[in-house]
Amino acid sequence: MLFEKREEQAILTDLAYANGWMLDVDGCLVKTTKAGGAGGHAIGGAAKLLDWLRRNERKFVICTNASQRTVATYASHLRSIGLDIADHEMMTAATAAGETIARAHPGGRILVVGDEGMLEAIRSAGLEVTPPDASNADAVVVGAADTYSSANLNAACLSIADHGAPLYTSVSSPWFHGGVKRSIAVSSAIAQAIASVTGVQPIVCGKPSRELGESLRLRLSGGNSQIVIVGDAAPAEMRLARGMGAMGVLVLSGATQADELSGLPVDQQPHWVVQDIDELADQLQRVIP
Known part of the structure; x- marks a missing residue:
């Protein structure tokens, strides 16, 4: 289900060629009951998407609204479950x-x-x-x-x-x-x-605040490059995307479910919807291997 009056292929192409990416953790890259991915396991396709981003030299930030532990602690846990994340690529609330x-x-x-x-x-x-x-x-x-x-x-x-x-x-x-x-x-x-x-x-200060959006822009582009925000919560990641003029990709593997899409307010509507991060990775690879 799409919310922009454009051809699907055109939207997907825009996503594939975007230079800056923000990926949510909980419910997007990791299934968990604790913030920051603690104690959870990687969702299928998470490592594949990270590999695609690196292979195509895309800038990306892994961003969680968690704040209890240090950046190094969260990044270390993600590495322990098979996600190749450097400390400097991690951002928290x-x-x-x-x-x-x-x-x-x-x-x-x-x-x-x-x-x-x-x-x-x-x-x-x-x-x-x-x-x-x-x-x-x-x-x-x-x-x-x-x-x-x-x-x-x-x-x-x-x-x-x-x-x-x-x-x-x-x-x-x-x-x-x-x-x-x-x-x-x-x-x-x-x-x-x-x-x-x-x-x-x-x-x-965390998602979906304007303050976090400013920090993301400085990290990912420093200018006007297209940014993609990927997450599972429309009130957080999709609202963040709309607020900062980015493209929002909603994964249905966490907070927001498919039956809620039609009722989302304008400022929470995604540009692209996938079942999970694995589907997104496959779609991007069909545009740019």
């Missing part, structure tokens, strides 16, 4: 948060409500991480974690309510879906809890 906050608060003091993935991303962006109970941060950012302390949450609320610190979060979606079953997106829940106390709504 924490990475996007670090880059976004650094643009708005260069050299700022940032209170992190999260785990090692967000801590590393903030430091890598040249920002200072405050003690977890510091209540006078320049900005507050929420990422995923297994546990959160009351002292850390209190400091976050005080920094925002008493010192005017903006609130950033990795994601806004209430649910995570890795192609197996859904679970709560904990960072979104924590960010909304802070927002309910302070009255300040969070700035979202």
Whole structure:
């Protein structure tokens, strides 16, 4: 099912010749119950698509809305299940948060409500991480974690309510879906809890935010080259594609199902739909071996 009034072959040709690609992880490249592909297995065709991208010298980024672990940890797991991903080819919602906050608060003091993935991303962006109970941060950012302390949450609320610190979060979606079953997106829940106390709504840094789109463009093209966004969640990846003027490819192996396509709002409609990443790889190989 297509949403553009163009011949199928023309759309597929545009996809095959696009220079920049973003591939989602959970529900797209990997079937899993945990964010970032943790504990999951590669979906058939994932390695084949990566090989096609490398063979045809396409730039690509593997992008997950996960934020709990470091980029190196997520990339290492993908390699362990047969996907040849270098650390520098991996991007997380924490990475996007670090880059976004650094643009708005260069050299700022940032209170992190999260785990090692967000801590590393903030430091890598040249920002200072405050003690977890510091209540006078320049900005507050929420990422995923297994546990959160009351002292850390209190400091976050005080920094925002008493010192005017903006609130950033990795994601806004209430649910995570890795192609197996859904679970709560904990960072979104924590960010909304802070927002309910302070009255300040969070700035979202992960998919489908404009902030992440800016980071992707810088990594993939730095200019006006065509970019393709591949993912399983229309509210995340397809909305991201539409928002940044990219082409969106929806795989039906995760969150969004075929019976939902006709009801998608305009800003979430894909340009191309496939059953899974294996079908996409086969289609691309028929255009360019």
